[in-house]
Amino acid sequence: MPSELQIKLDYVNAYRENRLIAAQDILENPSLFDELISICFSPSDKNNHKACWILEFVSYEELIWLQPHLDFFFSNLKILKDESSIRPIAKVVQLLIKSHYNKDKNSILLSEENLQDCIEASFDWLINDVKVATKAYSIRTLYVLGNHYDWIHPELKVILDKDFGDHSAAYKAVAKEVLKKIK
CATH class of the missing domain: 1.20.930 (Transcription Elongation Factor S-II; Chain A)
Structure with missing residues (x-):
């Protein structure tokens, strides 16, 4: 069964406003951030690129959230x-x-x-x-x-x-x- 985040990502499209709404949802639900990072570096995941789009927008607001994930982020x-x-x-x-x-x-x-x-x-x-x-x-x-x-x-x-x-x-x-x- 798809996770809450996967279901949300299924509805994200390339429109900037749409990506901003999804990023805002992550900012309001920081518990989803770990999974977002994981999806960003799972190239076989159908929502991989969408997760990366959202991570970019989240990073403008809360770049510090990446601190505990940096080794994983850079090595991948x-x-x-x-x-x-x-x-x-x-x-x-x-x-x-x-x-x-x-x-x-x-x-x-x-x-x-x-x-x-x-x-x-x-x-x-x-x-x-x-x-x-x-x-x-x-x-x-x-x-x-x-x-x-x-x-x-x-x-x-x-x-x-x-x-x-x-x-x-x-x-x-x-x-x-x-x-x-x-x-």
């Missing part, structure tokens, strides 16, 4: 293959990295292993055939990480320079913005 980034799942997760990764280096009282604490998993996934998404939004999130995530790992900016620059001509205006805009900051 590489199992995601569906573009509809990867894009929102790439955004959540960007939020986590920005929070980690923000260092305020509510910042996320990432382990070195979490950071290494993040670097690997972000470079993979940047060089593989994924949509531009995922690449843009990855570029921005790697830029922030490059302020703390001196080898990342040179590698990022090489990839952005090499791929610049092959991508859309949106990719070029993000690449240009980051390249300007690196130089």
Whole structure:
């Protein structure tokens, strides 16, 4: 028998308003969060991508809820293959990295292993055939990480320079913005 969350996810569609309503339901019922994370990293689950959409919206409000799940979250980034799942997760990764280096009282604490998993996934998404939004999130995530790992900016620059001509205006805009900051 499907869980309460699975039943809710069955009714989620791509409309932003619909996803926001589902995210609000999670925010009002935090007991559903653990299952949401589990579904996000269960690629064979028919609602996997919908769970990822909802996680993105929940993360804007309660990123700290991910803290106890970070080892699971980062170690499983590489199992995601569906573009509809990867894009929102790439955004959540960007939020986590920005929070980690923000260092305020509510910042996320990432382990070195979490950071290494993040670097690997972000470079993979940047060089593989994924949509531009995922690449843009990855570029921005790697830029922030490059302020703390001196080898990342040179590698990022090489990839952005090499791929610049092959991508859309949106990719070029993000690449240009980051390249300007690196130089």
